[in-house]
Amino acid sequence: MEHRSSVYRGQAWLRRGALALLTFATTGWATAQLSTVLAGNHGLGTLEILLLALFVGCFLWIAFSFWAAIAGFVMLLVKARQPGLHQPPPGDARLASRTAVVMAIYNEDTNRVFANMQAIYESVAAAGQGHAFDFYMLSDTTNPDIWVAEELAWHALSARLGPGARVFYRRRRYNTAKKSGNIADFLKRWGRHYDYMVVLDADSLMEGRTLVAMARLMDANPGAGLVQAPPVCINRNTLFARMLQFAGRIYGPVFAAGQAFWQMGEGNYWGHNAIIRTRAFMEHCGLPELPGKPPFGGHIMSHDFVEAALLVRGGWSVWLVPELGGSYEEVPPTLLDYAKRDHRWCQGNLQHSRVMGARGLNPVSRFHFLTGIMSYVSSPLWLLFLGLGLTIASVNTLFPRAYFGVQKQLFPDWPIFDAALAKSLFMLALGFLLIPRLLGVLLVLLDRPVRQSSGGTARILFGSAIELVYSTLLAPAMMLFQSKFVAKTLMGSTIGWGTQNRDDGGIPWPVAFKAHIGHMLLGVFVGLLALAIDPNLFLWLSPLVAGLVLAVPIAQFSSRRDFGAWLRKRRLFLIPEETAAPPVLTRAREIFADLEARPRGEPDGLRRVLSDPFANAVHKLALAATEEPAPDETAELFVARRKLANGQPLSPVEKALLLYDRTTLDARPIPAAA
């Protein structure tokens, strides 16, 4: 059944058609120019044709991003809103719909996630619509010590918020299908109690007014299945993360508005900081296990794209609404943490190749899958492009062209190289990469409050220039990382599900060295090869060579918190959220500091539950609240009980088993030897 409005769909295809036309036209023109440059006076050989094919594959994405960013810039300049997405009537009417705010957690820092949840809860209450929202901590935590800490933190939070605070805690016994399974489990248990759910990550923060605005948008658009509020990256201190935050804040809006421009009601889901119509999601977004083994088979890792595609297939619209504001997340603190996350995302996106051909999907959804895949596959394509370019240059040096043919001729066959054309092509590619950034800077400079809270004109320009140099130097190492991830995934290697590092910690030199030694050696090799072929070629490749050769110090220095703090003191790479922290962030920090100052108690979760009557009672309440049955009388349970009785060390799995076992939980006090 079609729930989407037909109002915007004609315009959406018009916009997409215009973008496609501009993309193909500029790629065609650039390819023709490169073909002329490569052909010279001797025509195109096999290597040159291969190079052209790779160029087309890479340039298409650059051109598309460029034109989408231009569209985004215009949309932001004229402050255009999405046609087809009805704005709710103004006013503070009492919300009649019910929304569950769900935070999926997995072995996280307990104080941090509960501080975030409390800050969001209070912010919603302050917005005057607390009655319309319930809050769920959905734990997939496997560490039994953290599990018990979460239960006690949940109870402490309920006590702090006062009687009637609707904050609930549920821990899943088996974390099947990871985060998507966690959300699906919530929906099966309680989904029908709510009209909407807002999905949060462990590092998500959202202002209450934003959550209310999202619920109102859903109320005003009964055909909307999902509204995504693009999160702003905040709260980090390392140089790497602060530069990412700065780039996201300066250039991000242009790209987000560009995406919203062409996606319209067939948008995408970013996995968190989005409001979802529960009925639509439950009907259409149950994810099957893909046949075969991981990384391409098994549970769907990057579930968000697939869920958005299924919602659209089910007739619901999916909107990206950049102007919502009040939506925040954190970025990985260091380059290596970033690369680790990229590995997981790479695997997830490549797995989408199994899904993008599914029956009945909207072409725009298929394009989202392709975009995700290309965001990783483009790295090995660029690598091949560079490798092939170097090969062609080497071949031409090793086997110089004969100036005089076999037949006697008066004039030599001078090799023709159209330097002016090559230069104009280079300038075009550079322009496509730089202009969206410049437009982002321009928008910030035109917005007085944002400009002032980002350090002022001079610092924004200086910061942008440094960030440009930094990201240019970073790009070759990222290209190699991503090429490796693509190759590993294609060869069947999988990456596990780890907890993301959310602390500002530096990378030790040996770790940086180990991670980048290959990059450095490749940089030295490419540099020497280019020098041997032609010093001019070396100059052309110098940013790439420098990025690779300097990969170790770049990774190490950028991971340092003191550099980030030093630059922050000098108001460099400043974002408005650092100048004046959003209320929800300020409150989350206050609560976190308060929680950290409190005594921690017994760290061993099982011991605590068995020795502390209050912890025991809270644990049993958490089990009873979600009606968790006792485990079967298995051999594993028997062994775990015996080990506990004999004071033998228990594995985390055994501890978790005992934490479900009524016999153990009722047999207090704990045996002295345990």
Added chain:
Amino acid sequence: MKELVRRLGRLAPSGAAGDIDAAAGRWFADLLGRPESEAARALAAGRVAWLMAQAGRRWPLTLLSDTPPLAVTEALRRGLPALPPPLLGDPMPAAELERRRLPSFAARPLRARTA
């Protein structure tokens, strides 16, 4: 203690652990204004609220009494954490992600003839 044993004997004559839990659950459900069908959850929640309110120390003879003082009821309800709504156990059918079938141009295999 004797009084508690007497009350338990009246509420759960068998003395079995399950029966005692059920009786205590009913008592807490009544005290906390919950339906008797939620006795198990009420017992778990009531136990937490009881400990939070330090009711054992403040009102030592109240547990399982027929007429608990109003102050106990109020203190327990104040310390009661909210419990999630009832479980629904709804299905969430797995979406069909079969690829689109490409038209088959291959000739149909010949069926082997058997005598």
